Every structure is written in C-alpha cells, then in structure tokens.
Amino acid sequence: MDGKFLDNDIEKVVDADRAHVWHHLIQHAPWTGPDPKADPRIIVEGKGMRVWDQKGKEHLDAVSGGVWTVNVGYGREEIANAVRDQLIQLPYFAGSTGSIPGAMFSEKLISKMPGLSRVYFTNSGSEANEKAFKMVRQIAHKRYGGKKHKILYRERDYHGTTIGALSAGGQDERNAQYGPFAPGFVRVPHCLEYRAQWDLSGEEYGKRAADAIEEVILAEGPDTVGALCLEPVTAGGGVICPPEGYWPRVQEICRKYDILLHIDEVVCGVGRTGTHWFGYQHYGVEPDFVTMAKGVASGYAAIACCVTNERVFEMFSDDADDPMNYFRDISTFGGCTAGPAAALANMEIIEREGLLENTTRMGDYMLDQLHALMDKHEVIGDVRGKGLFLGAELVSDRTSKEPVAEKAVGAVVADCNAQGVIIGATNRSLPGFNNTLCYSPALIATKDDIDEIITATDNALTKVFG
Ligand SMILES: Cc1ncc(COP(=O)(O)O)c(C=O)c1O
Numbered sequence: 001m002d003g004k005f006l007d008n009d010i011e012k013v014v015d016a017d018r019a020h021v022w023h024h025l026i027q028h029a030p031w032t033g034p035d036p037k038a039d040p041r042i043i044v045e046g047k048g049m050r051v052w053d054q055k056g057k058e059h060l061d062a063v064s065g066g067v068w069t070v071n072v073g074y075g076r077e078e079i080a081n082a083v084r085d086q087l088i089q090l091p092y093f094a095g096s097t098g099s100i101p102g103a104m105f106s107e108k109l110i111s112k113m114p115g116l117s118r119v120y121f122t123n124s125g126s127e128a129n130e131k132a133f134k135m136v137r138q139i140a141h142k143r144y145g146g147k148k149h150k151i152l153y154r155e156r157d158y159h160g161t162t163i164g165a166l167s168a169g170g171q172d173e174r175n176a177q178y179g180p181f182a183p184g185f186v187r188v189p190h191c192l193e194y195r196a197q198w199d200l201s202g203e204e205y206g207k208r209a210a211d212a213i214e215e216v217i218l219a220e221g222p223d224t225v226g227a228l229c230l231e232p233v234t235a236g237g238g239v240i241c242p243p244e245g246y247w248p249r250v251q252e253i254c255r256k257y258d259i260l261l262h263i264d265e266v267v268c269g270v271g272r273t274g275t276h277w278f279g280y281q282h283y284g285v286e287p288d289f290v291t292m293a294k295g296v297a298s299g300y301a302a303i304a305c306c307v308t309n310e311r312v313f314e315m316f317s318d319d320a321d322d323p324m325n326y327f328r329d330i331s332t333f334g335g336c337t338a339g340p341a342a343a344l345a346n347m348e349i350i351e352r353e354g355l356l357e358n359t360t361r362m363g364d365y366m367l368d369q370l371h372a373l374m375d376k377h378e379v380i381g382d383v384r385g386k387g388l389f390l391g392a393e394l395v396s397d398r399t400s401k402e403p404v405a406e407k408a409v410g411a412v413v414a415d416c417n418a419q420g421v422i423i424g425a426t427n428r429s430l431p432g433f434n435n436t437l438c439y440s441p442a443l444i445a446t447k448d449d450i451d452e453i454i455t456a457t458d459n460a461l462t463k464v465f466g
Pocket residue numbers: 067123124125126127129158159160161231235236264265266267293294
C-alpha cells in the first residue's frame with residue numbers, strides 16, 4: 001500500500017460502508033446491529049495478483065476479483081491510460097452510432113472468433129444473455145409465427161441475475177424466492193460425470209448426456225425450440241468440464257432440429273481456459289451466439305458483448321421497408337467508450353505477454369497440485385477444470401460422495417483468507433451441493449503464486465478436516 005489512506009480516513013470509509021452500502025451476495029448481519037462482530041471488508045488497492053484490505057493486510061487473490069474477472073491482474077496503467085485518453089476524447093454516445101474503440105475492438109475480437117462476425121455491446125453478462133434471448137424470440141416471431149421461441153438451458157448453469165436470465169437459471173438455490181419466472185425456458189440435465197445420471201463413463205457418458213438434450217427437444221416439439229444456451233465449462237454450478245463426446249453430439253442435435261446454439265462465455269471468455277481465447281474453441285463448436293463479460297476488460301471498465309454470426313445478423317436485415325425489421329433494442333451504457341478502449345488494451349496485453357500460453361502451463365501445473373492434494377486429503381472427492389479455472393469438490397465419503405456441510409466449506413475459505421489467500425466456493429447455487437472450492441487466479445499467475453494457493457488450501461483442509 002502507498003499509505004494514501006490515514007487510519008482516521010479509512011475508519012470513516014468503513015463506517016460509511018457499514019451504514020449505506022448494500023453489498024452483493026453476502027449477509028450483512030455480522031457487521032450491522034448495535035453490537036457488530038466484524039467490519040465489512042473494503043479492498044483498498046491491488047497490484048498484480050495481490051490486493052490489500054482496509055487494515056493493510058495483503059492477500060493473494062486466487063479468484064481474480066472474487067468472481068473470475070481481473071484476468072490480467074491489478075494495476076495495469078496501460079489499460080487505465082487507454083480509458084483516460086478515450087474518456088477525454090469522447091466518453092459516450094448512444095450505440096445507434098459507432099465509436100472508434102467500439103469498431104477497433106470489434107475487429108480485433110472477431111479476428112479471434114472464426115465464424116462469427118457481429119458484436120452487440122452491453123454492460124453486464126446478464127444483459128448480454130438477455131440480448132441473445134431477445135434475438136431468439138424476435139427470430140421466432142419473424143420466421144416461425146412465434147412458435148419456435150423456447151430456450152433450453154442446463155441444470156447447474158447460470159446465465160445472470162435478471163428475471164429473464166434467472167428464468168434460464170439451472171441453480172435452484174440461486175433462483176429460490178425470485179419467481180415467478182418468464183415462460184418459454186426449459187431445463188435439460190447437467191453433464192457432470194462425477195454426479196452421474198447414467199451408468200456410463202467417458203465418451204459414452206458425454207454422448208448420453210447430450211442425447212438427454214435431444215429427449216427434451218422431442219418432448220417439447222422441435223418446432224417450438226429456438227435455442228440452446230450452455231456454459232462451455234460450467235462455473236458457479238461446480239466447475240464442470242463436459243465429458244468427451246458431449247459437444248460434437250450437442251452440435252449435431254442443434255443442426256438436426258435447426259436450433260441456435262448460444263454459448264455463455266461470461267466466465268470462460270478471453271483467455272480464462274488457456275490456449276484458446278474462448279472455452280468453446282477447445283471443443284470445435286460452431287456457435288450462433290457467444291456472450292461474454294467479466295474478463296473482456298478485466299474489470300477495468302464495464303463491458304459485455306453478445307456476438308453473433310452473420311446468419312443471425314441477416315435474419316434482422318432481410319426487409320429494409322419493414323420498420324419493425326431490426327433488433328429494436330438498446331443498452332444505454334453499451335455506448336460507453338471506456339469499455340471497448342479497456343477491452344482492446346486488455347487483449348493486447350494478453351497477446352504481448354503470452355497469457356493464453358501461461359494460463360495453459362500454470363493451469364496444468366495447478367491441476368497437478370490439486371490432484372496431489374487429493375492424494376493427501378480424503379475429503380477431496382474430485383478435481384476438475386480447464387486452464388486457470390479449477391475446482392475441488394469436497395465430500396465426507398468418497399464412495400457415497402456425500403457432500404461435506406456447507407459450513408465446513410466456508411471454514412476452508414475463511415482459513416485460507418486468514419492465511420492471506422482469497423479462494424472461492426460455490427454458494428447459494430444447488431441445494432445441498434455448495435461443496436466445491438473454486439480457483440481462478442489471474443492469467444499472469446506464476447508457479448510461486450500457485451504454490452502459495454495450494455499450501456494455504458492444504459493447511460486449511462488439515463485444520464478443518466484433520
Ligand atoms: C456464466 C455466467 N453468465 C452470466 C453471468 C452474469 O454476469 P453479470 O454478473 O455480469 O450480469 C455470470 C455471473 O457470474 C456467469 O457466471
């Protein structure tokens with residue numbers, strides 16, 4: 001820390017926060033009321049992989065800003081300068097017009113996404129997914145008399161926090177108390193082999209899990225199903241890499257029934273899974289929609305995108321005389337120029353520093369280290385992930401696979417935190433299955449960083465489970 005905050009100043013900040021800020025995704029009880037047990041956490045500063053809290057305590061951030069976001073790490077002056085320069089030149093104009101960073105970033109992004117061609121700017125992952133859902137609905141109205149409007153989504157996947165996106169939400173605990181949801185969203189089974197639903201393994205399991213999607217399509221009527229929305233690797237639902245055989249079959253099914261394939265890359269996109277820019281590119285999938293947010297500008301500005309292929313785009317431009325014949329949608333802050341300016345600088349850093357390669361190398365190393373921890377700790381039932389996007393599922397018994405109590409998972413996270421390492425865990429996701437530790441260090445992570453994360457986890461598991 002550079003000492004900018006004096007003790008009295010920071011106390012004022014903590015008091016103001018306690019009194020007025022409604023934090024995301026956390027209960028306030030410990031720091032509110034007449035006799036608070038703790039202070040709200042304020043993160044004051046970040047540099048590289050590290051952040052400092054209001055007490056000056058240093059933490060190694062193994063979750064890139066808590067939720068898989070700060071992919072190139074903290075303190076990147078290059079991105080800050082690009083944003084500053086752009087804001088002075090032109091901060092905003094509505095997205096019905098173009099902007100220099102919008103055009104230049106789109107060109108760069110599309111150069112990494114063969115088969116796709118159009119970028120629609122929004123400001124959150126939820127909203128990017130809503131855009132794709134709206135496009136599917138409008139295509140149904142324009143082409144199929146409104147009939148082919150259903151959107152399939154998968155158990156355990158998450159696509160955002162709005163009522164529309166929650167309607168496509170496969171995590172029952174996250175959805176609880178927020179219904180009723182929008183009609184026309186239909187669930188398909190998850191594909192996590194560790195929690196097998198069919199007595200098969202490997203590629204056969206993958207094909208069977210995809211066939212389950214076809215069963216849903218047939219039950220609903222293929223002429224009613226417009227799109228299938230999937231995470232390439234499920235994030236908050238437990239870090240799930242689909243088994244071999246899954247994706248080719250999914251693609252085949254979508255083609256067979258003329259169903260648009262929407263891949264939600266909000267977590268996986270822009271390098272997180274290593275080697276490729278996007279998660280779906282590991283599997284040779286050809287999507288019609290790709291949505292992305294978090295790592296697009298590593299959190300230096302709010303930007304999200306709904307990217308489509310030309311086929312989708314052309315479905316909105318086939319009759320210039322029809323005043324209703326375009327995508328009648330706007331995202332006000334989709335016109336902020338800071339987002340694409342930051343996103344362009346972010347991509348340049350990833351390229352120049354070879355971060356896709358580093359992510360693969362460090363991801364493989366971390367996966368090996370997690371497997372070594374599994375050999376040591378009976379409580380780890382499964383380890384999975386891709387690149388620097390990894391999870392360890394904790395079970396009280398390896399045979400029955402009974403999940404450990406959520407409180408114990410919380411204790412592991414808290415102990416790592418006390419050791420100065422911030423890790424994550426699935427939470428408020430699936431009833432009874434909030435038992436997966438989550439890791440997503442920035443793509444700049446070194447072996448030393450990973451060793452530190454693994455050591456903290458090792459110590460915490462020993463402390464909590466013996
Ligand atoms: C896979 C996935 N899609 C969509 C979202 C929603 O993104 P946002 O919070 O930017 O609306 C998230 C957020 O965690 C996510 O994990």
